[in-house]
Amino acid sequence: AQRVTQPEKLLSVFKGAPVELKCNYSYSGSPELFWYVQYSRQRLQLLLRHISRESIKGFTADLNKGETSFHLKKPFAQEEDSAMYYCALVITGGGNKLTFGTGTQLKVEL
Amino acid sequence: KAGVTQTPRYLIKTRGQQVTLSCSPISGHRSVSWYQQTPGQGLQFLFEYFSETQRNKGNFPGRFSGRQFSNSRSEMNVSTLELGDSALYLCASSLRAGRVDNEQFFGPGTRLTVL
Numbered sequence: 001a002q003r004v005t006q007p008e009k010l011l012s013v014f015k016g017a018p019v020e021l022k023c024n025y026s027y028s029g030s031p032e033l034f035w036y037v038q039y040s041r042q043r044l045q046l047l048l049r050h051i052s053r054e055s056i057k058g059f060t061a062d063l064n065k066g067e068t069s070f071h072l073k074k075p076f077a078q079e080e081d082s083a084m085y086y087c088a089l090v091i092t093g094g095g096n097k098l099t100f101g102t103g104t105q106l107k108v109e110l
Numbered sequence: 111k112a113g114v115t116q117t118p119r120y121l122i123k124t125r126g127q128q129v130t131l132s133c134s135p136i137s138g139h140r141s142v143s144w145y146q147q148t149p150g151q152g153l154q155f156l157f158e159y160f161s162e163t164q165r166n167k168g169n170f171p172g173r174f175s176g177r178q179f180s181n182s183r184s185e186m187n188v189s190t191l192e193l194g195d196s197a198l199y200l201c202a203s204s205l206r207a208g209r210v211d212n213e214q215f216f217g218p219g220t221r222l223t224v225l
Contacts, residue, residue, distance in 0.1 A: 043113070044200065044216040086153065095166045096143050096204055096212055100153035 002027040004087050006101035013077050014109050021072040021104050023061075023087030031089040033070040034098070035061055038084040047072075047085070057081070077108045112136065114203050114217035122223045128189040131220045135182050135203030141165075142184040143214065144176060147198040156199075159184055160206075188222075196224045 003026045013019055025031060035047040048056045050063050050070065061072045070087060087101040115134045123129050135142050143166075144156040158166040159178035176186040182203075188195055198221050202214040 043218055046213050049213070088153075090212075095160075096141055096158050096202075096214060097155045097166045097168070098143075098145075098153075098202075098214065099155065100145075102152045 002031060002089060002091055002099050004089055004099055004101035006085075006087055006104050008104045009102070010105045010107065012107045012109060015079055016076050019072075019074045019077045019081065019106065019108075021085050021087075021106065023070045023072065023101060025068050025070065025087075025089055027068075027089065027091060029091060030065075031091045033061070033063060034088045034090070035059070035070075035072050036086040036088055036100075038086070040083070044086070077106075079108050079110065082106055082108045114201055114215050116199075116201050116217040116220050118220060119218065120221045120223075122225060123191050124225050125191055125193060127191050128187060129191060129222060130185055130187045131199055131201075131222070133184045133186075133201030133203075133217060135184070135201075136215055139203035139205055139215070140182050141204045141206060141212070142178055142182065143202045143204075144184070144186050145200040145202065146170075147200055147219070148196075153200070156186065191224045193224050195222065197222060 005024045033050040037047040038044045059074045084103050086103045088098040117132045141160045143158040147153045155168040157176050162178045173189045178184045198219040200219045201217045204212045204214045
């Protein structure tokens with residue numbers, strides 16, 4: 001069965017510092033990967049997805065199939081980036097079933 | 111347009127009771143998925159419905175069931191509630207099913223407390 005691992009429960013960085021939220025997955029095929037974000041008192045929402053190759057709010061994520069990783073990166077953290085971040089995957093033929101990691105709480109300090 | 115709505119937002123039940131939660135997807139969305147969120151297990155997939163048919167089911171006991179109506183609204187039911195069923199239940203809707211690049215839009219959740 002597929003699995004998503006986010007090793008850090010909490011990541012604290014200073015404003016302006018680079019951010020890297022780690023995500024590793026296990027699946028024998030080629031899944032589609034996503035990052036979802038939940039800001040304080042807001043709904044869970046899509047941040048970015050691998051298939052779109054996009055940069056959202058300065059965040060990017062690169063898929064490394066050799067290391068089965070999909071780390072989320074941003075060169076300069078902003079205070080408004082403080083939130084809970086979830087890495088998730090969908091497998092081919094799995095419909096809309098998202099398998100989530102346990103999440104990383106990002107805290108950006110001034 | 112209006113987002114995904116879930117009712118009720120909060121619910122308190124006692125062990126052994128049953129509960130029904132409701133989800134109204136974004137207009138035009140035909141796929142609805144349900145997730146359970148707990149501090150211990152995180153976000154776990156319950157089931158997915160598309161055009162009134164269950165397309166996917168997670169690893170939950172048969173006490174958890176769901177359905178979808180012709181207007182795409184969905185309900186999930188939990189019978190014989192246990193303390194461990196206390197959780198935030200999230201509903202997500204998307205335009206279609208079967209495409210891995212689907213964006214899912216989440217509702218605010220229903221907080222269920224079982225006493």
